[in-house]
Amino acid sequence: MKKPTFEELIDSAKNHQIDTSAAEFGFETRLLASIRELGQTETGFLDVFGSWLWKSSLGLAPVVAILITLAIIMNGIDIPNGTSGVVAYAIDFLHQPLSDR
Amino acid sequence: MRLLPAILYFDKKRIVSTEQPTDAELVLQTTAGDESAFAVLAGRYRSRAFSTASRFARGKQELEDLTQDIFLKIWKGLPTFREDAPFEHWCMKIIVRTCYDFLRKNRKRRENEVLAGESTSLLETKKADFPDSRRKEAWEVVHHLLSQLNEKDRTVVTLLDLEERSVKEIAQLTGWSESNVKVRAHRARKKMKHLYETQSER
Numbered sequence: 256m257k258k259p260t261f262e263e264l265i266d267s268a269k270n271h272q273i274d275t276s277a278a279e280f281g282f283e284t285r286l287l288a289s290i291r292e293l294g295q296t297e298t299g300f301l302d303v304f305g306s307w308l309w310k311s312s313l314g315l316a317p318v319v320a321i322l323i324t325l326a327i328i329m330n331g332i333d334i335p336n337g338t339s340g341v342v343a344y345a346i347d348f349l350h351q352p353l354s355d356r
Numbered sequence: 357m358r359l360l361p362a363i364l365y366f367d368k369k370r371i372v373s374t375e376q377p378t379d380a381e382l383v384l385q386t387t388a389g390d391e392s393a394f395a396v397l398a399g400r401y402r403s404r405a406f407s408t409a410s411r412f413a414r415g416k417q418e419l420e421d422l423t424q425d426i427f428l429k430i431w432k433g434l435p436t437f438r439e440d441a442p443f444e445h446w447c448m449k450i451i452v453r454t455c456y457d458f459l460r461k462n463r464k465r466r467e468n469e470v471l472a473g474e475s476t477s478l479l480e481t482k483k484a485d486f487p488d489s490r491r492k493e494a495w496e497v498v499h500h501l502l503s504q505l506n507e508k509d510r511t512v513v514t515l516l517d518l519e520e521r522s523v524k525e526i527a528q529l530t531g532w533s534e535s536n537v538k539v540r541a542h543r544a545r546k547k548m549k550h551l552y553e554t555q556s557e558r
Contacts, residue, residue: 259494261549267494269518275406278420282402283395285420286427290391293428 379443387434394434398427401444405451411514412455414499426454445528452515452529459507501548508532509544516541 259267377385377393379400385393405426406419413419429450437446498518502510511530515521516537523541527534 261552264494264497264552265517267491268498269520271488271491271495273407273410273495275403275410275419278416278423279402279406282420282423283398286398286424287391287395289424289428290394290431 380439383434383437383443386431394431397443398430401430401447401451404448408451408519409455411518412458422455422458425458426451429454449529452511453531456507456511456530459510463507497552498548501551504551505544505547509540509547512537512540513544513548517545 377396379397382393382397386397402423405423409422409426410419413422430447433450437443502513505513512526515526515529516523521529523534523537526532526537530537532540
């Protein structure tokens with residue numbers, strides 16, 4: 256059989272009526288049920304504000320990380336290695352001579 | 357000039373009219389909280405929405421989901437509807453834009469389907485007689501070709517060539533300029549033709 260030209264193909268496809276009756280059956284009933292469901296799950300102001308706050312805090316996480324790093328660098332705070340560090344310094348433990356312990 | 361409304365009978369203190377409410381009246385009733393008015397409105401535009409959506413969706417379930425999405429958007433947008441344009445135009449804009457968004461959302465999955473060579477539509481034809489089956493076959497080939505276009509090109513070709521809408525109308529529905537629609541249509545047809553000729557040669 257001769258292959259249809261592109262224009263003939265488009266013309267045939269255009270005239271093809273897709274049967275949607277099965278999907279249309281009871282559509283309004285399902286739609287109203289979805290609308291009612293939507294109304295029940297509708298979020299209030301506090302939900303929206305809470306969600307916004309949470310998303311904002313997540314967005315700010317890299318900024319906070321950068322600020323902490325900068326603070327560490329600027330204040331020359333060392334990462335504790337067991338013999339020194341902020342906590343050890345604070346309790347003034349490791350600075351005591353060995354004989355005093 | 358019509359002086360009296362078509363009042364037919366009294367139903368317990370309530371006057372019942374046989375006149376069909378206009379779209380604008382149904383919109384007002386819906387925004388006032390009457391869900392049944394929206395059901396009437398949905399019933400009026402259901403076939404149109406299904407007809408357009410069926411050119412974009414694949415299979416019954418996808419079609420149902422897409423159409424429901426369309427009407428939920430209409431429902432949510434009703435309070436913003438202004439009567440300066442007919443409801444029908446506003447409704448068609450939502451139908452077309454939701455179908456376009458649907459294509460964008462499902463881009464990845466469609467690309468995979470094309471790669472897998474899946475080209476058959478799950479939607480059934482009304483009758484399986486010979487001319488209908490040939491039209492169905494043609495539609496499946498066109499659907500497969502369309503799935504290889506980007507969303508904008510696909511939307512334009514579907515509306516222009518399959519739904520037979522004018523360039524001006526498509527520009528209004530999509531919000532793209534008329535020249536953009538024309539250029540896209542020309543480019544998309546050329547690409548589809550090339551795909552059709554090269555793919556059927558194999």
